[in-house]
Amino acid sequence: MPRLTDARKELRRTQIAEAAVRCFSRNGLERTSIADITAESGLSAGSIYAHYRNKADLVRAAAREVLAKRAEVLGEYAAADAPPGPDELLSRLIAAINPAEARVGVQTWGEATTDPAIHGIVVDMTDRMRAMLRDCVTAWLVTVEHHEPAEARERAVPIARRIMALYQAELLYTALRTPTEETAS
Amino acid sequence: MPRLTDARKELRRTQIAEAAVRCFSRNGLERTSIADITAESGLSAGSIYAHYRNKADLVRAAAREVLAKRAEVLGEYAAADAPPGPDELLSRLIAAINPAEARVGVQTWGEATTDPAIHGIVVDMTDRMRAMLRDCVTAWLVTVEHHEPAEARERAVPIARRIMALYQAELLYTALRTPTEETAS
DNA sequence: GTCTATACGATGATAGAC
């Protein structure tokens, strides 16, 4: 198996997915047509269908990309030497919010209410983020607040849940209050 | 102007809108076709278009209905003699959440990120709910906590904002964790 | 792998009878 070819293939896939995300951010998941994505990516319909089975497949990939990027930011904080406290953690998460991705994120929530595939992705990513937040808070409770590890792990759960909730609300706020940017051309 | 006729007309409108909400709850805003709504309401396409200019108009009406119902529940608490504290207030709001309406609510968030009309409705209703929460908390601060009215009004703002955020997160949680009910037939 | 051109299906909306 030629790995180089695989790498190029994957590169094209993300190129298409990123163009799709820009379209979604502007026009929404369903209102975006394949024609819109061809215009945004510079590729053709045939090329897109060579990389994705159908539109739903592309939407799933785009959803994963957006949510994974959010989780990634969080992962960096979790691995930091000096774990930030709950307030600081929330502040940093909020500061890292990108308006365009926030819009697609909220659109993903809406789609998840009816589409099982998207639902799975959203629930999975949300659970993963919450687990990372819990680990982050646990580390803070132990290192800075000098709690016992067992007790810290226990107390971290509701705190992480609260941070997640406030973060989601802020994401919604950003998605609704930030004007859609025009096409960069 | 015959008022009776107007009343009947309005009744039909809500009948259609309620059928639409049930469809939206199952299949989403965009995936629901006019045919779906005719099946659910028992009416015909022609009849629906006699009451709504187009599908977007119907979606707007449905969005308003769902959000207004949520605001209505809150209004009752605000008018109560013994104003509930922040925690109690949030608990009651959460207890009043209806899974089907939660799903449609989250769908409207997604739609609001790209549709100006829906955006206006959502922002308007959110602001209105937050204002009611603020009044509710203010009343509690004055009556139960014996704060000065002026100070209470000041301190109520961030508290109301926090309640709203946690409520929205809970709404999302319900929308995603509650299975879609089958068609009642 | 990528393009152009096209087939096919779905859906929003309308016309006209009752």
Add this chain to the structure above:
DNA sequence: GTCTATCATCGTATAGAC
């Protein structure tokens, strides 16, 4: 006002050349 039947449009997906 409500129905049935129909139209026109749009968008996904494919076929076939390069």
